[in-house]
Amino acid sequence: xxxxxxxxxxxxxxxxxxxxxxxxxxxxxxxxxxxxxxxxxxxxxxxxxxxxxxxxxxxxxxxxxxxxxxxxxxxxxxxxxxxxxxxxxxxxxxxxxxxxxxxxxxxxxxxxxxxxxxxxxxxxxxxxxxxxxxxxxxxxxxxxxxxxxxxxxxxxxxxxxxxxxxxxxxxxxxxxxxxxxxxxxxxxxxxxxxxxxxxxxxxxxxxxxxxxxxxxxxxxxxxxxxxxxxxxxxxxxxxxxxxxxxxxxxxxxxxxxxxxxxxxxxxxxxxxxxxxxxxxxxxxxxxxxxxxxxxxxxxxxxxxxxxxxxxxxxxxxxxxxxxxxxxxxxxxxxxxxxxxxxxxxxxxxxxxxxxxxxxxxxxxxxxxxxxxxxxxxxxxxxxxxxxxxxxxxxxxxxxxxx
Amino acid sequence: xxxxxxxxxxxxxxxxxxxxxxxxxxxxxxxxxxxxxxxxxxxxxxxxxxxxxxxxxxxxxxxxxxxxxxxxxxxxxxxxxxxxxxxxxxxxxxxxxxxxxxxxxxxxxxxxxxxxxxxxxxxxxxxxxxxxxxxxxxxxxxxxxxxxxxxxxxxxxxxxxxxxxxxxxxxxxxxxxxxxxxxxxxxxxxxxxxxxxxxxxxxxxxxxxxxxxxxxxxxxxxxxxxxxxxxxxxxxxxxxxxxxxxxxxxxxxxxxxxxxxxxxxxxxxxxxxxxxxxxxxxxxxxxxxxxxxxxxxxxxxxxxxxxxxxxxxxxxxxxxxxxxxxxxxxxxxxxxxxxxxxxxxxxxxxxxxxxxxxxxxxxxxxxxxxxxxxxxxxxxxxxxxxxxxxxxxxxxxxxxxx
Numbered sequence: 001x002x003x004x005x006x007x008x009x010x011x012x013x014x015x016x017x018x019x020x021x022x023x024x025x026x027x028x029x030x031x032x033x034x035x036x037x038x039x040x041x042x043x044x045x046x047x048x049x050x051x052x053x054x055x056x057x058x059x060x061x062x063x064x065x066x067x068x069x070x071x072x073x074x075x076x077x078x079x080x081x082x083x084x085x086x087x088x089x090x091x092x093x094x095x096x097x098x099x100x101x102x103x104x105x106x107x108x109x110x111x112x113x114x115x116x117x118x119x120x121x122x123x124x125x126x127x128x129x130x131x132x133x134x135x136x137x138x139x140x141x142x143x144x145x146x147x148x149x150x151x152x153x154x155x156x157x158x159x160x161x162x163x164x165x166x167x168x169x170x171x172x173x174x175x176x177x178x179x180x181x182x183x184x185x186x187x188x189x190x191x192x193x194x195x196x197x198x199x200x201x202x203x204x205x206x207x208x209x210x211x212x213x214x215x216x217x218x219x220x221x222x223x224x225x226x227x228x229x230x231x232x233x234x235x236x237x238x239x240x241x242x243x244x245x246x247x248x249x250x251x252x253x254x255x256x257x258x259x260x261x262x263x264x265x266x267x268x269x270x271x272x273x274x275x276x277x278x279x280x281x282x283x284x285x286x287x288x289x290x291x292x293x294x295x296x297x298x299x300x301x302x303x304x305x306x307x308x309x310x311x312x313x314x315x316x317x318x319x320x321x322x323x324x325x326x327x328x329x330x331x332x333x334x335x336x337x338x339x340x341x342x343x344x345x346x347x348x349x350x351x352x353x354x355x356x357x358x359x360x361x362x363x364x365x366x367x368x369x370x371x372x373x374x375x376x377x378x379x380x381x382x383x384x385x386x387x388x389x390x391x392x393x394x395x396x397x398x399x400x401x402x
Numbered sequence: 403x404x405x406x407x408x409x410x411x412x413x414x415x416x417x418x419x420x421x422x423x424x425x426x427x428x429x430x431x432x433x434x435x436x437x438x439x440x441x442x443x444x445x446x447x448x449x450x451x452x453x454x455x456x457x458x459x460x461x462x463x464x465x466x467x468x469x470x471x472x473x474x475x476x477x478x479x480x481x482x483x484x485x486x487x488x489x490x491x492x493x494x495x496x497x498x499x500x501x502x503x504x505x506x507x508x509x510x511x512x513x514x515x516x517x518x519x520x521x522x523x524x525x526x527x528x529x530x531x532x533x534x535x536x537x538x539x540x541x542x543x544x545x546x547x548x549x550x551x552x553x554x555x556x557x558x559x560x561x562x563x564x565x566x567x568x569x570x571x572x573x574x575x576x577x578x579x580x581x582x583x584x585x586x587x588x589x590x591x592x593x594x595x596x597x598x599x600x601x602x603x604x605x606x607x608x609x610x611x612x613x614x615x616x617x618x619x620x621x622x623x624x625x626x627x628x629x630x631x632x633x634x635x636x637x638x639x640x641x642x643x644x645x646x647x648x649x650x651x652x653x654x655x656x657x658x659x660x661x662x663x664x665x666x667x668x669x670x671x672x673x674x675x676x677x678x679x680x681x682x683x684x685x686x687x688x689x690x691x692x693x694x695x696x697x698x699x700x701x702x703x704x705x706x707x708x709x710x711x712x713x714x715x716x717x718x719x720x721x722x723x724x725x726x727x728x729x730x731x732x733x734x735x736x737x738x739x740x741x742x743x744x745x746x747x748x749x750x751x752x753x754x755x756x757x758x759x760x761x762x763x764x765x766x767x768x769x770x771x772x773x774x775x776x777x778x779x780x781x782x783x784x785x786x787x788x789x790x791x792x793x794x795x796x797x798x799x800x801x802x803x804x
Contacts, residue, residue, distance in 0.1 A: 001483045006466070357743060359772050361435050377773070379782030381464055388465030392748040399746055400462060401469035401482075402489040402628070 003079065006400060007239045007388070016327035016394040018242075018287045019278075020386075022075060023314060024068070024253075025296030025337025027349050027370055031304055036295075036339060037350060038369045039304075040311035044318040045331065049352055049368035053360050055378025056348040056370070057386060059335045065346040071334035072256045076236065076289075077387030085259065086171060086228020092161045093258045094251020095153050099230045103151075104169045104198060106162040107226040109177075110134065110219035113210065118181055122158040123219040134219055135160060141212050145201045155251075162205070162224060170195035175225035176206060185210070185221060198227075235261025236287065240391055245281060247274045248291035257289055271317050282324055286394075299337030300344075307339055328393045329354045330386060331368075348380060355393035405481065408802060409641045409790070418729035418796040420644075420689045421680070422788075424477060425716060426470070426655075427698030427739025429751050429772055433706055438697075438741060439752060440771045441706075442713035446720040447733065451754055451770035455762045457780025458750040458772070459788060461737045467748045473736035474658045478638065478691075479789030487661065488573060488630020494563045495660045496653025497555050501632045505553075506571045506600060508564040509628040511579075512536065512621035515612065520583055524560040525621040536621055537562055543614050547603045557653070564607070564626060572597035577627035578608060587612070587623060600629075637663025638689065642793055647683060649676045650693035659691055673719050684726055688796075698746075701739030709741055730795045731756045732788060733770075750782060757795035 001009075028035035059066040060080050069090060070080035088105035099105055110131065112120035126134075135154045142150050151163035172191040178184070185206060190199035202224060213220040236242045238261070246257030247267050254264045263285070267277040274290055282288075292314060298306030321329070329352075336347040350373040360377050374380070378389075391397045403411075430437035461468040462482050471492060472482035490507035501507055512533065514522035528536075537556045544552050550568035557563060574593040580586070587608060592601035604626060615622040638644045640663070648659030649667050656666045665687070669679040676692055684690075694716060700708030723731070731754075738749040752775040762779050776782070780791075793799045 001486065003463075003483075006483065010466070357431055357740070357747070357749075359431060359437065359749060361432050375777060377776050378464075379458065379776065381782070385464040388463065389748075390465075392465035392467065397465065397467060397748070399467045399469050401472040401487070402492065 004234060004239055007077070010398045010400050011240045011391060012396055012398055013241045014394070014396055016286065016396065017282070018328045018390050018394050019290065019321065019324070019326040019330070020075070020288065020390065021290050021292070021321070021329070021331045023292045023295045023311065023331070023333050025299040025335060025344065026311070026333025027336030027338070027345070027347050028299065028307065029338035029340045029345070029347065031340055035370055036299070036304060036307045037311060038367065038371070040308045040315065042311060042315040042368055044315045045352070045368040046366065048318065048322070048354060049372070050363040050366045051360065052352045052354040053358050053378045054368075054373045054376025055351045055353075056373045056376070056380045057332065057351050057383040058348045058380070059383045061382070063346050065344050066335050067344070068252055068334065069256060071383070072253065073260075074383040075332070075334055075386060076260050077240065077384060078233065078260070079384055083231050083233050085231055085256070087226030088161070088228035089230060089259070090252045090255045091155065091226065092153070092163060093255030095155055095161055097151070097153055097161060097163060099163065100165070101230060102167065102169065103163055103165045103230065104171050105228050106164070106202070106224050108160040108162050109223040110158045110160065111221050111223050112218040113185065113221040116184055118178055118183055118185065118221070120218060121181060121223060125157045126219050128154065128156050130219070131155070131157065131160065134213070134216055138209060138212060142205065142208055145204050145208070148201050150205065158219070164198065164201060168197060169229070170198045171227040171229045173199055173202065173227040176202060177223040177225045188224065188227070231259070233259055237261050240387070240396070242287040243285045244287035244289065245285040246289045246291065247277045248289070249274070250291070250293050253291040253293070262289060271313055275317055275320055278321070279324065295333070296337045299339050300342055302339050302342040304339035327355065328390045330390055332386065349383060351378060351386060353378065353389060353393065357393060406636060406641055409479070412800045412802050413642045413793060414798055414800055415643045416796070416798055418688065418798065419684070420730040420792050420796050421692065421723065421726070421728040421732070422477070422690065422792065423692050423694070423723070423731070423733045425694045425697045425713065425733070425735050427701040427737060427746065428713070428735025429738030429740070429747070429749050430701070430709070431740035431742045431747070431749065433742055437772055438701070438706060438709040439713060440769065440773070442710045442717070444713060444717040444770055446717045447754070447770040448768065450720065450724070450756060451774070452765040452768045453762065454754045454756040455760050455780050456770075456775045456778025457753045457755075458775045458778070458782045459734065459753050459785040460750050460782070461785045463784070465748050467746050468737050469746070470654055470736060471658060473785070474655065475662070476785040477734070477736055477788060478662050479642065479786060480635065480662070481786055485633050485635050487633055487658075489628030490563070490630035491632060491661070492654050492657045493557065493561070493628070494555070494565060495657030497557055497563055499553070499555055499563060499565060501565065502567070503632060504569065504571065505565055505567045505632065506573050507630050508566070508604070508626050510562040510564050511625040512560045512562065513623050513625050514620040515587070515623040518586055520580055520585055520587065520623070520625075522620060523583060523625060527559045528621050530556065530558050532621070533557070533559065533562065536615070536618055540611060540614060544607065544610055547606050547610070550603050552607065560621070566600065566603060570599060571631075572600045573629040573631045575601055575604065575629045578604060579625040579627045590626065590629070633661070635661055639663050642789070642798070644689040645687045646689035646691065647687040648691045648693065649679045650691070651676070652693070652695050655693045655695070664691060673715055677719055677722055680723070681726065697735070698739045701741050702744060704741050704744040706741035729757065730792045732792055734788065751785060753780060753788060755780065755791060755795065759795060
């Protein structure tokens with residue numbers, strides 16, 4: 001029996017509530033002997049850790065550094081090597097576009113073309129207002145190419161999403177992006193015959209957009225990449241009978257959550273806003289995914305102190321979450337983003353799981369840290385097993401087999 | 403290379419003896435700070451643990467609570483998600499029926515029908531003697547339906563096994579069991595056309611049995627469930643070149659052992675009886691599975707003290723097993739059955755492995771407990787890897803690859 005078939009078979013609905021708190025890029029590496037998590041003063045997390053099960057999880061497998069897409073799929077209980085999610089899809093979902101089975105989504109940048117060469121891949125980071133103006137203009141000018149409908153949606157600054165909808169479209173296309181300045185427009189190429197029509201339409205679109213935007217310098221051409229069809233992922237409802245909601249600030253994480261069937265709750269930009277949203281909707285769902293982004297952002301910037309400060313800020317808000325008394329609470333990351341590496345890394349995630357039926361009895365003192373998680377009662381496991389463990393602890397799984 | 407193919411390729415025969423002692427449902431959860439195993443006074447197990455390798459095993463995967471079938475398959479070295487064993491097969495094997503490829507085995511209950519409604523799903527738990535009498539009577543009356551032979555076998559109290567043998571039979575049938583009293587007889591339904599013939603025969607059987615038993619109140623109808631064909635599982639002999647014997651008291655565990663090709667040794671009902679059987683047959687086999695049931699029974703009853711007492715009783719007999727000086731000895735559970743939950747659970751099994759070639763050096767003092775197994779030298783792993791580890795420690799595995 002396949003893993004997903006098993007979940008469908010054994011999952012049951014009940015009233016118990018699960019809260020998954022994800023500090024993006026939480027895991028780190030030591031600088032002056034201590035990781036970001038070890039450096040942070042986290043009295044509330046430490047108290048919680050003393051009565052929780054601890055462990056470490058590999059986002060994908062030992063040694064594999066994940067992007068946000070596979071890392072989150074894994075946290076949501078899916079085998080991250082089974083489903084591939086194109087970046088175009090993530091962007092599209094993030095800006096709230098409904099993407100169907102007949103669509104191909106594409107990430108677009110406005111860019112600057114001078115004397116036949118791309119001179120700025122971000123068109124001087126034009127304002128989002130300007131972006132909207134250009135998109136509105138293009139929307140009137142380019143509605144259809146051959147039999148394919150053209151959808152255009154503004155993102156922030158120079159970013160937009162292109163959505164093609166029609167028959168026999170493919171996402172097997174190379175990026176139309178020279179990835180450097182001083183080069184001419186790079187057209188897409190079809191990877192195989194089945195993508196020839198889509199390639200023709202995309203390249204025609206680039207030419208028409210460029211022709212339309214002659215008066216819009218510096219935004220007078222575009223780069224297109226991350227061609228992606230909608231992946232057929234069963235929802236958390238189908239697999240686990242969960243009624244799930246996401247409280248995330250950034251488009252990509254909303255997109256990921258929506259992809260697995262979560263409702264996206266409107267929220268503000270701070271951790272406080274996110275917790276207010278959690279409280280407000282607490283009665284309506286039995287699974288909450290709360291995504292805190294800034295740990296990762298600071299990690300990527302190499303800002304060790306900044307990442308420490310976000311962990312400490314989260315720690316100050318933790319008691320308010322505990323007051324909701326969720327039946328199962330997990331605090332973890334989607335992957336590690338050590339400030340030392342200024343990038344995502346392969347190091348496993350610290351995992352804290354608090355529930356009623358656990359072997360862990362109260363520890364007098366334990367710091368929530370990567371090192372203490374190594375010797376935790378959960379051991380080291382795959383992140384895709386976190387959700388099954390939460391299900392078990394919420395008594396939402398029946399016995400398998402007689 | 404597939405796992406089973408690997409085992410076939412690298413396993414060799416030698417004289418070394420392996421003893422697998424399974425305390426059913428051994429793992430627990432703390433009550434007043436200690437699990438059943440932590441509470442039990444186990445001086446002999448603790449002495450053994452101090453010179454053994456310890457670890458924890460997931461019966462199926464993190465978070466998955468297994469039934470006895472998949473949990474034992476896993477302990478016997480099989481991927482428990484690869485083979486599904488219907489309950490009917492287990493029951494049939496347990497009462498010693500030979501089931502072939504053309505048969506479908508079914509669990510039956512005698513039940514009580516009054517004014518067209520099922521009023522007792524167990525027919526007042528009639529005596530086993532009465533059951534035998536009814537089965538003998540029915541055996542004369544219903545020998546064949548269409549071209550299908552009808553086999554009937556008494557179980558204990560109200561239970562029996564129905565065995566259909568004939569061409570083109572299927573086990574893709576819904577249970578013929580309303581699962582509640584106050585409802586009429588529920589007939590089976592075929593899940594697909596290929597099962598139509600079997601469904602017809604089963605429903606005809608229910609009608610004929612009910613017509614024959616009008617004078618046998620309270621056992622005047624039946625419920626049928628767990629329709630199952632024989633799964634094609636390679637034997638422990640084929641995969642591991644083991645000559646294996648099972649010493650188990652309860653039918654289901656004998657059935658499971660037989661399914662993987664073990665000889666079932668006649669034994670009595672106490673741990674002492676089982677050990678006598680082990681000693682008596684010790685020269686004849688190189689693998690012994692000894693199954694102790696009562697830890698699980700007390701766990702299921704929520705009887706913490708009862709479960710503790712079985713562990714302590716086992717501990718008193720342990721020195722006699724050690725006197726046999728098996729080359730590899732494992733003490734573990736098939737799954738956890740915490741008295742706190744009164745049910746099987748997903749918590750991993752404590753595992754103790756004693757052999758000659760291990761890294762563990764003598765610990766002055768270690769209690770055999772779930773918590774000490776967390777930090778054991780074996781780490782946390784999947785239960786289906788226990789048998790390969792036993793094989794390795796018995797030097798029954800060759801090197802893989804050059």
